[in-house]
Amino acid sequence: MPETLTDLLAALIRLDSTNPALVPGGAGEAVIARYVVQWLTEHDIPAELDEAAPGRFSVIATVKGTGGGRTLLLNAHLDTVGTEGMTAPFDPVVRGGRMSGRGAYDMKSGLAACLMALLDAKATPLRGDVILTAVADEEHASLGMQSVLRRVTADAAIVTEPTELCVCVAHKGFTWHEIITHGRAAHGSRPDLGVDAIAHMGRVLGKLEGLGQALTARPAHPLLGHGSLHASLITGGQELSSYPERCTLQVERRTLPGETPEAVTQEIEALLTDLKADPTFHAEHRVTLARDPFGVAPNAPIVQILQRAAEQQLGAPPAVIGQTFWMDSAFLAAAGIPTVVFGPRGGGAHATEEWVDLASAEQCRQILTATLRAFCA
Missing domain, CATH: 3.40.630.10 (Zn peptidases)
Structure with a gap:
């Protein structure tokens, strides 16, 4: 030995x-x-x-x-x-x-x-x-x-x-999030019937980008700097000639001491609530993993x-x-x-x-x- x-x-x-x-x-x-x-x-x-x-x-x-x-x-x-x-x-x-x-x-x-x-x-x-x-x-x-x-x-x-x-x-800690936007499948020539789930996810991405920028304006941790957020993976659609009925986004949020998974989740939920003012917008959100x-x-x-x-x-x-x-x-x-x-x-x-x-x-x-x-x- x-x-x-x-x-x-x-x-x-x-x-x-x-x-x-x-x-x-x-x-x-x-x-x-x-x-x-x-x-x-x-x-x-x-x-x-x-x-x-x-x-x-x-x-x-x-x-x-x-x-x-x-x-x-x-x-x-x-x-x-x-x-x-x-x-x-x-x-x-x-x-x-x-x-x-x-x-x-x-x-x-x-x-x-x-x-x-x-x-x-x-x-x-x-x-x-x-x-x-x-x-x-x-x-x-x-x-x-x-x-x-x-x-x-x-x-x-x-x-x-x-x-x-x-x-x-x-x-730092982290939370992983899954966001799904739902559309309505239809032939690509029928915008009167289709709802584009990917386009709706674009609205989500815009909101998340704004949140990421807002994090840099918050007080920095003396050793860790700022919390951060990024879109990690995205999938959606069925075929080129159809309106996509579903889009899935996976997001990672890096957290600082004092930030809780519950508070981070509430921030993302608030962004989705704002978007739901549009009656055609449908989304769901869940936390897939959290580490303090x-x-x-x-x-x-x-x-x-x-x-x-x-x-x-x-x-x-x-x-x-x-x-x-x-x-x-x-x-x-x-x-x-x-x-x-x-x-x-x-x-x-x-x-x-x-x-x-x-x-x-x-x-x-x-x-x-x-x-x-x-x-x-």
């Missing part, structure tokens, strides 16, 4: 954990989850599998403290996106202090740092527990995180998504302790940042667990050239260890 972070990361990259919800036939997390359990078991750290759905396994491991201390949860995800366009995605290559391969950056380096920090916790007398959750399906529906949160809780959490060794205290934004107070104990540990390791205070993309940290925060995001440097997430800076991965491990020693003492 690998004993160094570099060797452990290489072993993890060699295990295909492509999310099958993203890539039909993807390997999923079963093999890598069992490997992580075996690695932990051989290092005398109790670990178990949690099956969120058939074949979708997460790992829960705990280094027990002596009692009376705070519990810290370290989190990483096991799954990766697909490998189309990559020549040897599961063959880790080290060059110039970087390791490349699918998942090197997003986020098997964070997972490796967590695992090595768990070894450090085991070697350190602590009053509080240190928990690892290595979860399935983060890249799609977060089945793993939602499942493990039914079994574990903690006084604080660190999600080791890559942050370039910056301290991330906020990220994330934010933690910069003066939260876990944030302060992590910042001090990072400053000591890096020789300068780490930048405090927000991220535009969504992460499982939102589920942890929604469960009442103060959470911060911190991970190594690298690049190529979801791209054909993915790599992590190995020195930063080791620094991440050292900072996690210093943080858990202070938090769980």
